[in-house]
Amino acid sequence: MNVLDNCDLLGGILSYLNPFELISLQTVSKTFNHVSRTHWEIEKSFTNMISELFWTKDQIENPAIKIMTGLFNTIKWGERLIFNIQLCKVCSRICGLGFTDWVIGKMHQSTPNGIITHKQWQLTSIVADGVPFILLIANPGGHKCRNMKWDESLPNSTTNCEWFAQFPRKAKLKSRLHPFIWQVAECERSYNSKFENCFKVSSNIFENRICVGAYCEFIFPEYCNLISVVPIFKDTCKELSEKYNELYYFKGKRKIVQMMIELAQRLHHLGVIEYVTVSHKKVDLDTRENIEYFYAVDYLKVYALGIPEKYTIKNYPRRAPSNLSAPVNSLLIEARQLNAI
């Protein structure tokens, strides 16, 4: 008997590998593919790993986590977020997927009519309220500002932190920005020089929500009311790298982006999370027409799933929810004023 053709035994074997190794092994053979995708042991293994990754005490002590926690403590959950999420057309549950510059750009180019789709997922937007689990997938390396209104004149290679440095009214900006956002900007500045060769992953769990991030990015209020950031520190990456055999220490942006997307999909289908979002969305759509088109397409679906109307795209993105906490609301106003400069 060939043990590699025995789904039970192969499942037992593969259960000792981590999910990212499994993804790599899916194309070894059809049996590998089948087992790695469906065997319960694999899912169990995956879940165990995720639990371990996100729930360890040392993660909570991580400085990045503290900043993250501070951010979320400052802004009350459920009132601050307008997420870009997606609907799963397979299971019809609301679920987001971590789109990034690269993915969106790629998919956008690949579709003849300009409709951005990614497999079964489509883009929509709601205010997340009472969401049990949130997986934040930041945008590793996606810190170029070329699509943002604020810095159209800057070269493509300009990063957020460089942009901050060049901003003529930096001091004023700092005084106006939410302190956590500024803190993140400082983080970006610190790590920018090493960024291209070292992508960093961090994780956090607070209350019953999961947050995962690779390098962070602003979401500008023009497009989204959430400024979701996960500042990452080198030690975090190193720690995870050692723990998981350097799987997290990737040299390529695409790799980590794909990894995070897989992570999101798996977690969703395992029922671990309902919502997945990215800390970076907005501007990768080429035109506002496209954005509005997608909102229109998904509006009814969102509504049909019972999302209160006030949270649907009809009110998004130009009007911020009225119940935003004071710091965020203030930030939005300030940002818009700056935007108009």
Next chain:
Amino acid sequence: MFYNFNKIEEVKIRLRSAEGHICEVEESAALMSSFIRSMIEGFNEVTEVSLPNINSVVIEKVIEYMRHYKDKDPPIIKKPIISSKMEENTSAWDAGFIDADWNMVVDLMTAADYLMMIPLRDLCCAKMACKFKGRSIDELRAEYHIENEFPSEMEENLEFQHPWRLE
């Protein structure tokens, strides 16, 4: 109920291999196998169990494991494994025990599965996972004589989905 406290020798269970050889093991050790346990408990005074799917070399190896762990619990190997070296994943004894060639590990795993010895099966699974860990797709296919069953279209699709997988 009568207990023979004067009994000196423990009851031996005779395991008949695929070749017809008899391998003896103490009953207390043999009970690690749920399969053997069910045979003993299901049929009074059974002292011989036929194992037509397992050769005597493998049975001896299984007995070695049974004897080692008859009075203690085998260590649990953490998932996912942290290293491709077994000694970094489990105890030194387990690592040494399972330090065998591919065919032996496969036979042992199959036997453990048949005998319903979960700890031994897990040990074999972990050992084989070590052999997979860090290996490329091509390496695995070549080493285990796995043909590429995917049509090129599917390969391309997978490559698109996971462009990093070959890196």
